[in-house]
Amino acid sequence: MIINNNELKSELNIIEELKNIFEPSNNYIGIGDDAAVLEHNILVSTDAMVEGVHFLRSEASWDDVAYKLFASNASDIAAMGGYPTAYTLTLSLPHYWTNQDHKMFLSGIKDFLQEFPADLIGGDLVRSKEFFASVTVLGKSVSTPCLRSTAKEGDFIYCTGTLGDSRLWLNKIVQKNTLPILDEDYFKKRHYRPTPRIEWIQTLKRFPLNSLMDISDGLVEDLQKLCRASKKSFYIDGDSIPLSEEAIGINNLKEHKSYYQKEALIGGEDYELLFTSPEIINEAELLKENIKISRIGRILPLQEQSFISLQGKQHKASEFKGFEH
Amino acid sequence: MIINNNELKSELNIIEELKNIFEPSNNYIGIGDDAAVLEHNILVSTDAMVEGVHFLRSEASWDDVAYKLFASNASDIAAMGGYPTAYTLTLSLPHYWTNQDHKMFLSGIKDFLQEFPADLIGGDLVRSKEFFASVTVLGKSVSTPCLRSTAKEGDFIYCTGTLGDSRLWLNKIVQKNTLPILDEDYFKKRHYRPTPRIEWIQTLKRFPLNSLMDISDGLVEDLQKLCRASKKSFYIDGDSIPLSEEAIGINNLKEHKSYYQKEALIGGEDYELLFTSPEIINEAELLKENIKISRIGRILPLQEQSFISLQGKQHKASEFKGFEH
Numbered sequence: 020m021i022i023n024n025n026e027l028k029s030e031l032n033i034i035e036e037l038k039n040i041f042e043p044s045n046n047y048i049g050i051g052d053d054a055a056v057l058e059h060n061i062l063v064s065t066d067a068m069v070e071g072v073h074f075l076r077s078e079a080s081w082d083d084v085a086y087k088l089f090a091s092n093a094s095d096i097a098a099m100g101g102y103p104t105a106y107t108l109t110l111s112l113p114h115y116w117t118n119q120d121h122k123m124f125l126s127g128i129k130d131f132l133q134e135f136p137a138d139l140i141g142g143d144l145v146r147s148k149e150f151f152a153s154v155t156v157l158g159k160s161v162s163t164p165c166l167r168s169t170a171k172e173g174d175f176i177y178c179t180g181t182l183g184d185s186r187l188w189l190n191k192i193v194q195k196n197t198l199p200i201l202d203e204d205y206f207k208k209r210h211y212r213p214t215p216r217i218e219w220i221q222t223l224k225r226f227p228l229n230s231l232m233d234i235s236d237g238l239v240e241d242l243q244k245l246c247r248a249s250k251k252s253f254y255i256d257g258d259s260i261p262l263s264e265e266a267i268g269i270n271n272l273k274e275h276k277s278y279y280q281k282e283a284l285i286g287g288e289d290y291e292l293l294f295t296s297p298e299i300i301n302e303a304e305l306l307k308e309n310i311k312i313s314r315i316g317r318i319l320p321l322q323e324q325s326f327i328s329l330q331g332k333q334h335k336a337s338e339f340k341g342f343e344h
Numbered sequence: 345m346i347i348n349n350n351e352l353k354s355e356l357n358i359i360e361e362l363k364n365i366f367e368p369s370n371n372y373i374g375i376g377d378d379a380a381v382l383e384h385n386i387l388v389s390t391d392a393m394v395e396g397v398h399f400l401r402s403e404a405s406w407d408d409v410a411y412k413l414f415a416s417n418a419s420d421i422a423a424m425g426g427y428p429t430a431y432t433l434t435l436s437l438p439h440y441w442t443n444q445d446h447k448m449f450l451s452g453i454k455d456f457l458q459e460f461p462a463d464l465i466g467g468d469l470v471r472s473k474e475f476f477a478s479v480t481v482l483g484k485s486v487s488t489p490c491l492r493s494t495a496k497e498g499d500f501i502y503c504t505g506t507l508g509d510s511r512l513w514l515n516k517i518v519q520k521n522t523l524p525i526l527d528e529d530y531f532k533k534r535h536y537r538p539t540p541r542i543e544w545i546q547t548l549k550r551f552p553l554n555s556l557m558d559i560s561d562g563l564v565e566d567l568q569k570l571c572r573a574s575k576k577s578f579y580i581d582g583d584s585i586p587l588s589e590e591a592i593g594i595n596n597l598k599e600h601k602s603y604y605q606k607e608a609l610i611g612g613e614d615y616e617l618l619f620t621s622p623e624i625i626n627e628a629e630l631l632k633e634n635i636k637i638s639r640i641g642r643i644l645p646l647q648e649q650s651f652i653s654l655q656g657k658q659h660k661a662s663e664f665k666g667f668e669h
Contacts, residue, residue, distance in 0.1 A: 141381035
């Protein structure tokens, strides 16, 4: 669940501000990437969820809330080329929180840690009027972590998996989508139980990756961040954006193609990876290893304007405004 | 600011529960101590603050809130014998939050990081109805971290600094204290800008320390935690509890001695250190290095009952119930 944050200073501005005030000392790649890099290639990131902002209590079950919170944190580590090793959890519980809620929440954490083994090593518990949870994840990278700030001109842009699925479920929840969803379980799972691409990235690192991040705020939004950090521009071939078979299956794709493509361009919280490489990677070969990637565009020099082509028409990136959490 | 958490499952129970469900793998000293210990003696801890629970907006200024949040986290690292190296910050900001509030908050962080240099390496920004902030601190220990679970029978119990000062200011805020505070600045500073004993502990580690933690929930409360973890009991000589000159100065100590002593026994958030050692440490010698410690009791075998002597009378520990955050 994501809400436009326009009234508040944008997250980017505040992080930039912190970065300027608290310039980290020489050893760190600091604030601004998906995770900070400490000595021994230890990675650290933090991500929070607030009731009413990141999820609606009426729509989400607590196990899903917990699962998603951990998944989003794990994804930040995958987005640096690493794997998560340990988590800390801060829970701020409201008065209405019941033992049953608590059990559900813990079972969601358990589900996640069974799928993606790592340790829960500490936490803090406080109370508040609304539910709030913050996770800090520690991770490791066996090789030098891959940054978002190092894309090179001419790089091919890739993403993993399929895009837009999480948003299609969000649209249903907030009733913005008049198009029916056939396989509710699929979209709900993609929204609440996203798969951080921890395993895939370990394989993908066999290719030369110039830059890497995850897609949490929407493809266009996040690619803009990557290009801002790398001082580059981009081109996306909107028609090559991977949509899930479940999305394609809805209502005959042809009639609604541009709708789904647009949702995939702006839809956040898929937690797929976005990366650039100077090489054309054989997608079919990777698919044999059950790893799905798609080549979707190219990195351009900064002086060119970023654009997205969609069904033969060129669009400015600003037409696909994403959302901030 | 601390509020009794009785309605909620106690923090201890939930942490115990997490500990049982998510037994950390062999490499970690996990949930339950002040900080978790990772490989390379890296320490991790997390601590949060919520408006209305940890502070009253009408009483605290945002720079103090920020300072205290970072200090409480740093203290958790000192409480393992380490020093902080890096912080992540999650801020959840309410609608009323102004640019001025924001500036103040950042200046509090800045003040703290100037006094206790370490890096702010990442963060997350979300919004909510009430102010919420969570910090995760990373630290290091040059030697094996010192735990709360390893106190030995016969150990002498020590604390650093003076106790109860933070609570005296809290009492004033919540108007529970009819006794006047003479030096308001002193008590306010002790409450909002506590000094994590990062530097002192590096010196204190030259002595054999069997167990160590910080005093955040009150001396008796925290000593009970230490003894529970160590499977021991304790005796405290209440008359040896160090009170500040500023507290002693108020209203002629003699008349109010037992009041101040009791406040010092239950008062949380002083962020002094509590440790045990088989040795009698020369307090006067340490004072020459500007390090103040006081010997205040002894560790007893588990089968004995913990007790506190105060002006010649023996009291059960349960008479000095502390508060949970």
